[in-house]
Amino acid sequence: MPDHETESSMKRGELARLTGCNIETIRYYEKIGMLPDPPRTSAGYRVYSRDHVTRLHFIMRARELGFAMEDIRGLLGLGDRAAPTCAEVKARTDRHLADVRTKIADLKRIEAVLAATAAKCSGAEVPECPVLDAIGS
Amino acid sequence: MPDHETESSMKRGELARLTGCNIETIRYYEKIGMLPDPPRTSAGYRVYSRDHVTRLHFIMRARELGFAMEDIRGLLGLGDRAAPTCAEVKARTDRHLADVRTKIADLKRIEAVLAATAAKCSGAEVPECPVLDAIGS
DNA sequence: TATAAGGTCTGTAGCGACCACAGGCTCAAG
DNA sequence: CTTGAGCCTGTGGTCGCTACAGACCTTATA
Structure with missing residues (x-):
């Protein structure tokens, strides 16, 4: 029985295609806490939502503008930071x-x-x- | 008995001071074949000559100009390359x-x-x- | 001559921002 | 049922350094 999928849920490959981000880079961003850990299917597959697309787009755009990861963390209010003013x-x-x-x-x-x-x-x-x-x- | 030292021979620290290069970087350049392996004292200390100073200066200047190591290798005719025209x-x-x-x-x-x-x-x-x-x- | 301080030796691990691969699962189509 | 594509994890490589740890050597001073 396949896991339930809503309209806007996708696996890693589709997120990669949709954003143009390298598929391995997505995993890397998750590992360093830039992307929230997505829920998993019963088989362990990552399931991404529209929120992940938005977040990943933000990161990619900020990277294109030359922001370092630490900056982006700050911009996103990640870690133990509050959302920035x-x-x-x-x-x-x-x-x-x-x-x-x-x-x-x-x-x-x-x-x-x-x-x-x-x-x-x-x-x-x-x-x-x-x-x-x-x-x- | 100390090893014989000519006027222009020096140890790693002095080469570093003289060129402004980080002392560890000198070892790194040697390891990747950018600097020729210097002769050693009987205790294993590296002994550098004026040629090493010249070579290191060249590398540092090329790096300042943004050349990659591979480029510099080419400029120096290192590896199995002939001296470039x-x-x-x-x-x-x-x-x-x-x-x-x-x-x-x-x-x-x-x-x-x-x-x-x-x-x-x-x-x-x-x-x-x-x-x-x-x-x- | 003893000792302390400082230089040098080696190997190894870390940085940032990824990218790529191996070996094993899972899933969907025919 | 098989095949192939996709996903999983862990690991290692990239570039150009830089920074240790722990051992060894040298030099200066007491």
Whole structure:
């Protein structure tokens, strides 16, 4: 006898397909407490609901925006945290935004150096290379 | 009797101080074949020379420029590779430069989204937050 | 010369955020 | 009843380090 399934219940593979999340990643998120443990069928299969879809979408979107898991935990009020206030969310976002801007600045500096040194290259089949000289000095 | 030491020979700690590299990282680079195995004293202490300093500086600089270890191996002609030609170095650098530019573009998109959503925040001590809405939708 | 402090040695485990696989169940279709 | 797909668990790998623990060696001071 199959377990009862409501309209919006699904197994792990379907959740993965629906969200575009890797199927193993879903298990990982459960393991680290980002996704609530879903109920199981009598055979041990995970049964997900619409709430899981929403939560997983949130996590994925936050990850796309570069938030670390710890940040997302904070945004979701997970662990022993209470649901965050707007002020807390803003503070976290501003911190992250500052990080992102720092990373952009770092990468731009790198880009400039790479572009400048690569421009010096002859591209010839010779062992001497101005890029190697630039890095090595 | 202490082992003979030439002027420019040094132990691991001094190499670390001299280059600013973490002392454990030096051992790691040796383990993965980025630094040649140094000779040892009779007690097993590693003895580094000026060549090691040069090589380590090169690696550190390349890492600062965001090259992956595999790239650096290529730049150095390590493993079973021959020393690269200028053309090969240029190709590798151009590929990496393209990567860096992609990352910058990604981060800029993230920055725009974060800045736009954070701007909507009231910063009040209330649980409703436009940032959460933006991520969640 | 004894001892204490500090450097070095090895192996191993941890980080973050996953991804992939092996070996065993379960389920649905034909 | 069999086949194949999907799910289960545990474990190990990725990258580039970093941080121990516990043993050994060296150096300086008393």
